[in-house]
Amino acid sequence: MFRLLSPSLGRLLRAAGRRCRVASASSLPGPAGGQAAGVQVPPPRGAPQGGGAGLLPLLAALAWFSRPAAADDGPAEPAADETEAEIIQLLKRAKLSIMKDEPEEAEVILHDALRLAYQSDNKKAITYTYDLMANLAYIRGQLENAESLFKATMTNLLGEGMLQEDNAIIEISLKLASIYAAQNRPEFALAGYEFCVSTLEGRIEREKGVSEDILSVDEKANTRLLLGMCLDAYARFLLLSEHPSQAQALYERALRISEEILGERHPQTIVLLSDLATTLDAQGRFEEACVHVQRASDLARQTEHPELHMVLSNLAAVLTHRERYTQAREVYQEALQQAKRKQDEASAQHIREELAELARRSGL
Incomplete structure (x- = not known):
């Protein structure tokens, strides 16, 4: 025992x-x-x-x-x-x-x-x-x-x-x-x-x-x-x-x-894809980062990943750094809805703050 x-x-x-x-x-x-x-x-x-x-x-x-x-x-x-x-x-x-x-x-x-x-x-x-x-x-x-x-x-x-x-x-x-x-x-x-x-x-x-x-x-x-x-x-x-x-x-x-x-669709694999994108994003390698986090978010949606809202938030951050502001706002809003569904108020508040910063930077 x-x-x-x-x-x-x-x-x-x-x-x-x-x-x-x-x-x-x-x-x-x-x-x-x-x-x-x-x-x-x-x-x-x-x-x-x-x-x-x-x-x-x-x-x-x-x-x-x-x-x-x-x-x-x-x-x-x-x-x-x-x-x-x-x-x-x-x-x-x-x-x-x-x-x-x-x-x-x-x-x-x-x-x-x-x-x-x-x-x-x-x-x-x-x-x-x-x-x-x-x-x-x-x-x-x-x-x-x-x-x-x-x-x-x-x-x-x-x-x-x-x-x-x-x-x-x-x-x-x-x-x-x-x-x-x-x-x-x-x-x-x-x-x-x-x-x-x-x-x-x-x-x-x-x-x-x-x-x-x-x-x-x-x-x-x-x-x-x-x-x-x-x-x-x-x-x-x-x-x-x-x-x-x-x-x-x-x-x-x-x-x-x-x-x-x-396997590719396991929740941990998806998280690692998203985290790898974060490291690329931190190095200014935005195109590569976007490829990885887009793949992670697609898999997260397909598998109803328990932390979909976090993966989407990472995707939105990379899109923001690529100055694709309209798309970033849409993804942040989707992430916010998912965070509310999960009753993850800490993540929801973070996403709200990111949306406010995005609005300040882009004028959207």
């Missing part, structure tokens, strides 16, 4: 930055009712809401895995005893609360699960619960808490014999790198992204000749998808750091992986 790969990683990361709540910290329970050294989590109820940029600018394009995460694959193993069965049920309830966007309820449940895990000295349950707590803090924008919890999770996994190149370690390293980027700690972020990419590249190269009897096609594909996630996040970091040409090269690699494994 307690196999670690962050549950529904893509779904969790896509929510980052949209629910940026800040809370005071309280210590986690440790063995025999003590404290877990150096690890803090927010109190289970009544976390006040606050501002903050969150992680959306860094992580909006990370929803790569369309199938369930490893922790959800197959039937659960029989519980060793009633306590373990109770922990399993609590973790299932917590994950459901996270997916239903009920973070306070999930937090309460996770605290209960952690107490039981420590009381029964179930090390795998402790590690798995830390991982869920870390993800919950992460998507709520509680970056310091998430950092401490991810580090605790990683320490436990490595202590249990997991290798540094394991996908679970890379996933945590990727999230830590993105936390450092959001905290404006570029040296740590850069080191983290480089570690993730280089480690996965080396592993993929070594595994090329491994037979399917030892390593399945799906396992190899998942590792390549994880590399794509890392390239995507690294590219976004470089783009925001004003290195668009370097970001472009990484986006192109990520796009190839997504097209080969997930």
